[in-house]
Amino acid sequence: MDERIVGWLQRLVQIPSVNPSHDGPSAHTSGEGALVTVLAEVFRSLDADEIIYDPVLSKRDNLYAIWHGANPAVALLDVHLDTVGVEQMTIDPFGGEVRDGRVYGRGAVDTKASLAVALAVIEAHQRTGAPFAQTIMIACTVDEEELGSGAIALAAWLQKRKLRPHTMIVAEPTECRPVYGHTGLVRLWLQTQGVAVHTSQPNRGINAITVMVPIVQAYIAEHQRLQTLPPAALGHGTLTVSRIDGGRGLNIVPDACRIGIDRRVVDGESAVAVQKELLAIAAHASGGTATHTFITDAEAFYQDPHHPWVIELCAFHGNTATTAPYGTNAFAYGDIPACCVVYGPGSIAQAHTEDEWVSVAELSRAADWYRHWWQLSSDITA
Template sequence: MTELDPAPLLTDLVRLPSVNPRGGPGDGGETAVAEYVRDWLERHGVRAELDEVLPGRCNVVAVVPGRLETAVLLESHLDTVEVDGMTVPPYDGEVRGGRLYGRGACDAKGPLAAFMLAAAELARGEPPLHTLVLAGVCDEEHAYRGVLRLLERLRGRRFVGAIVGEPTGLVPAVAHKGVVRYTVRTTGRAGHSSRPEEAVNAISLMAPVLAHLAVTPPAVAPHPLLGPATRVVTRIRGGTGPNTIAGTCEADVDRRTLPGEEPDLVWRQDRDELALLGAELDPPFLVDHALDTPADSALVTALRRALVALGRPDDIAGMPFGTDASKIARTGVPTVVFGPGALRDAHAADESVELAEVESAARTVIATVRGMDAADATDLTDVTVAADAIDGRQESSCG
């Protein structure tokens, strides 16, 4: 294996701003990163091309041909969150103490760089058994339209599994929570604050709803890797002025779901529960399913073997937040989340990643792909995108 130095590559990626425009027109940042990924891969012998998802916003998809047409998918995202409040220069790619600092260094340009290094190495020498598909997608931090477009493009291709690049500290994450986000509302009667007896204060009506949500967890058994389902109020709005009693009050609720919970049923149960307190619920404005990949699936097994071979533990984990993995897994492809970096460093004011960990991630992915054999073909899955497999209700990333 050749020397894998992630510093020059990751520095270049961080120096390309790619803040998600969150529904706006965008400034081409995601496409600039996609173009860089394409050009870098092609210089290293990997065929790649852009795929426009939205005007001026592109995915990039690359292929390393294998001896079989069956494929392993590596997927990570090109966009980042905003840079407001950062305490390090967001786009310098400064290296200190073996860590590279800047927006996206951890989430998720570090994992993306690891995947690119792995693809370049796999393109050298004898082809791997399974074809490798590497995708960098846009819009993960908002409405995940990049991964939905990718799945449409890959319709019909056969996969043995997928690795989604996110900061997991090099621990394979085979499960993560889903989410149902909805608005709960109480309705009173507006009036002048000097004559409260003539009004019904919707904010006061909301108080028992908030108290109930604070002390009543979802009635579902904990998951062994994810722990309990959760339900929390994240925003509240009520009133129109300092001298007007509020006629309506609204609160947004974030309900984190566990594998096996159906989002629509979760919402209906919450609707009926909170109706007893005089509240009404709007339909969810965001829905995402949980992830629960069998630990003995072919790709997870190969990934854990590779970690052991490289002297690392082969523990598996679950994550409380959501990723593109749940969308890929909904098509039937066994999917694991894996990459360098720690969750505490993602979106942080001093976001950074350890360069040695990026290199280790690349070596692990190379060993995983090369370590898969024909027996793994028993896990073959056709990627299909059906209307009931991917839910379109999204306002912002599950995160």
């Protein structure tokens, strides 16, 4: 089985799928398109009952494969196809080299590892000729490494089809520990407008920085207020004024000022409601003169770690569920799946690195869990 997983992973790594936002001269092709074309063929060869292209962005489709099982319960794996860029890598990003019990290359751990495991497990099961015990769906999503638009499209598709997965894994390298929560975020720019004049006569103009100061102060106060609230399961929300630009010269009253805000959202908060609150705070502090530009927002992800399936997964590996300091596609799914965790082989410490790798032992551990999760016979060998 291990050789088959490694073989699949090498093949996946050898097909570049760099997110266009991370494009560069070494990326070869940008986007997930080439990988989607190959995977559609692979799913056909593995006798998937349904293969669905879900358009997300220009020439960037999600690809879904479904194997119907005797039991209508659906087990869903969301695995993102895109990777970060390769320009700073010190190894061949698309070589898929196997050395010292590791597979190297961009995407080897984040997150083609999970896809390789899934393909090898399904391939081995199909050789037995036995039916699947439950319905299995693999959702290959685009654009995780930039905006998560593939995850948003998958959530919409599931709702449209009224498909509520019984269990769901969002694939990311978690060292086979189920991750049951991470914060969401709201990011935005705020601009204030002034009137530039010579600093020798400042009263003739309007200082955009001076207009911005009460907004910054109000946001500092808001961060402090958040820390006094009863903590959510994921802790407290935070608000950081993380950028500030303004002014043109030491002798010019600034005509423009801009700040960037990063607000981390916890479970129980709505990212949309938080956006409105942030704008209301700015409007109150500036007398309604500030304008804004939203950058991005994502809901917090929280799954009750006492759900029987999470407990089963922890017991299987002899570990405990945890939270993640980073965001994942899980922000998009809310209560669509009955139970959802972030899970996968390998460590986030090797993701996005100059010599990205995953250990074969971790691939093997994840494959054991996938066979158990999908109720497949555990004595299958390659």
